[in-house]
Amino acid sequence: MSASDEIWILGINMTKFGKHPDLDVVDLGAEAIMGALADAGMTMRDVGILAAGNLMGGGGIGQQLQKQVGQTGIPVFNVSNACATGATALRTAIMAVKAGEVDVGLAVGVEKLAGAGLLGGGGKSKSDENVWEPKGRYGAVAPTDGRIGTDTMPGVFAQVGMEYLNDHTYGGEPFELFAKISQKNHSHSTLNPLAAYTKEMSLEQIMGDIMIAYPNTRPMCSANCDGAAAAVVVNGEKLKTLSLEQQRRAVKVSASVLTTDPWQEACQILPDVNTLTRNAAKQAYEQAGVGPDDLDLVELHDCFATAELVHYDNLMLCEEGGAVDFFESGAPWRDGRLPVNVSGGLQSKGHPISATGIANIWEVCQHVRGEGGPRQIEGAKVGLAHVIGLGSACGIHVLEKSAA
Amino acid sequence: MTSTDAPAQVPLVDYLVLGDDPHLLAYECASCGARYFDRRNACAACFDTEFTRVRIPSEGVVRTFTIVAYAAPGIPVPFVSAVVDCDGTSVRGNLINVEADPDHVRLGMKVRLATYSLGTDDNGTEAIGFGFEPVES
Ligand SMILES: [Zn+2]
Numbered sequence: 001m002s003a004s005d006e007i008w009i010l011g012i013n014m015t016k017f018g019k020h021p022d023l024d025v026v027d028l029g030a031e032a033i034m035g036a037l038a039d040a041g042m043t044m045r046d047v048g049i050l051a052a053g054n055l056m057g058g059g060g061i062g063q064q065l066q067k068q069v070g071q072t073g074i075p076v077f078n079v080s081n082a083c084a085t086g087a088t089a090l091r092t093a094i095m096a097v098k099a100g101e102v103d104v105g106l107a108v109g110v111e112k113l114a115g116a117g118l119l120g121g122g123g124k125s126k127s128d129e130n131v132w133e134p135k136g137r138y139g140a141v142a143p144t145d146g147r148i149g150t151d152t153m154p155g156v157f158a159q160v161g162m163e164y165l166n167d168h169t170y171g172g173e174p175f176e177l178f179a180k181i182s183q184k185n186h187s188h189s190t191l192n193p194l195a196a197y198t199k200e201m202s203l204e205q206i207m208g209d210i211m212i213a214y215p216n217t218r219p220m221c222s223a224n225c226d227g228a229a230a231a232v233v234v235n236g237e238k239l240k241t242l243s244l245e246q247q248r249r250a251v252k253v254s255a256s257v258l259t260t261d262p263w264q265e266a267c268q269i270l271p272d273v274n275t276l277t278r279n280a281a282k283q284a285y286e287q288a289g290v291g292p293d294d295l296d297l298v299e300l301h302d303c304f305a306t307a308e309l310v311h312y313d314n315l316m317l318c319e320e321g322g323a324v325d326f327f328e329s330g331a332p333w334r335d336g337r338l339p340v341n342v343s344g345g346l347q348s349k350g351h352p353i354s355a356t357g358i359a360n361i362w363e364v365c366q367h368v369r370g371e372g373g374p375r376q377i378e379g380a381k382v383g384l385a386h387v388i389g390l391g392s393a394c395g396i397h398v399l400e401k402s403a404a
Numbered sequence: 405m406t407s408t409d410a411p412a413q414v415p416l417v418d419y420l421v422l423g424d425d426p427h428l429l430a431y432e433c434a435s436c437g438a439r440y441f442d443r444r445n446a447c448a449a450c451f452d453t454e455f456t457r458v459r460i461p462s463e464g465v466v467r468t469f470t471i472v473a474y475a476a477p478g479i480p481v482p483f484v485s486a487v488v489d490c491d492g493t494s495v496r497g498n499l500i501n502v503e504a505d506p507d508h509v510r511l512g513m514k515v516r517l518a519t520y521s522l523g524t525d526d527n528g529t530e531a532i533g534f535g536f537e538p539v540e541s
Contacts, residue, residue, distance in 0.1 A: 139418030146479030158470035
């Protein structure tokens with residue numbers, strides 16, 4: 001592979017996740033961009049393309065951000081891919097750099113979600129006129145969400161986790177198993193000052209909290225919050241022209257993959273988050289020339305405790321069908337064989353949707369750069385970041401420490 | 405025009421067939437057999453454009469479930485949302501006529517299609533929904 005084909009993260013930043021009542025979506029996105037540019041040692045003058053993601057705002061976030069940080073007339077791609085939006089923005093910037101159209105790309109994802117309630121579902125109620133009238137694709141006379149299964153995210157992902165237990169004839173207590181996964185992530189985030197929640201939670205607290213959709217209680221669901229993350233990517237040729245310090249801190253993107261779900265028997269009944277993740281992981285390991293055993297840490301899309309379990313298997317961190325054993329061995333704890341979500345994950349660090357796909361990569365970069373502070377995974381050289389947007393889209397990036 | 409005592413009925417969705425023997429219908433790809441509950445321009449699995457209507461078996465086993473405690477306005481909670489394997493076809497629906505708690509609902513339990521009333525509108529038309537109820541063994 002020639003240097004021009006190599007992709008490097010030169011600068012990356014995430015804002016504090018949590019409540020930012022005084023900052024709007026542009027303020028937050030701009031903060032992440034300014035941080036990423038400073039980290040890269042660059043300005044907007046150097047940037048050849050901007051890819052920007054935001055779901056809950058009014059659209060055109062990329063251009064709004066340019067007006068906040070620097071308008072140079074470069075192309076902007078506003079991207080939207082559910083919870084994989086941030087990873088999609090980065091993937092877009094990487095494709096532009098890889099295609100040789102630009103040397104330097106910038107990706108940003110930002111969301112204002114603090115105080116948002118239950119996401120997904122929310123069908124309209126019947127009109128004032130009390131007449132059953134067939135509407136829509138299924139000729140439904142009333143909203144189907146809640147009457148024919150659930151569209152709410154906690155319920156959908158609860159079914160995803162329970163399906164895994166059914167397929168692998170789990171004999172234990174599902175509620176406690178999934179609550180323990182959440183306990184791990186709430187414990188990890190105590191070391192992450194940028195996390196929305198940094199308080200340790202006991203198993204009793206987690207299981208005793210408000211039930212949202214069995215077996216997911218409130219702390220087992222991703223935390224709605226505000227936040228942004230941004231990254232500057234360059235090709236290897238460009239990197240060679242930069243300072244030794246920039247080269248030393250640059251993080252190699254040894255795989256960048258985006259997949260959607262191929263057809264599977266039940267995928268239109270319950271979203272199949274498994275096949276596209278496994279496909280993305282296979283592609284990523286092949287591109288990077290590394291295997292799951294080479295990873296020092298993984299940030300995966302634990303939008304719910306029930307989701308984390310299935311992705312141990314989908315990302316091949318364990319043998320097929322072995323996700324429960326993998327978890328119960330202690331492997332994914334930060335002092336375990338393969339730490340998973342040392343940031344606290346979406347359940348505790350928080351999940352400002354469009355920011356998540358870059359924030360996960362920021363976390364891995366901190367460790368392979370040796371800049372993880374109190375939560376540094378010692379000697380980390382290779383890490384993997386994974387996100388899923390329901391519908392579905394899966395982004396996986398493999399990040400490696402610079403040899404410089 | 406003849407008047408009847410029974411109110412007119414309308415199914416919750418068009419793939420629910422009412423009458424003496426309520427059942428669900430799917431579109432089946434003529435080429436690969438993939439099944440869909442809504443219309444498709446081409447099969448998502450094999451891109452063929454020919455479909456036939458097929459009846460879905462009314463008995464199955466619970467492949468996965470959740471007990472939803474927070475839902476859209478107007479939906480009584482808690483309720484059980486499930487995916488039921490009806491002899492190879494996955495069907496989405498609520499479990500009904502069962503206590504909505506983990507002691508009464510379990511993975512792999514046998515269930516069958518059942519219908520219930522959603523209420524009557526101003527024209528006297530009754531909407532009928534469906535779910536799956538436990539089969540006593
Ligand atoms: Zn087909």
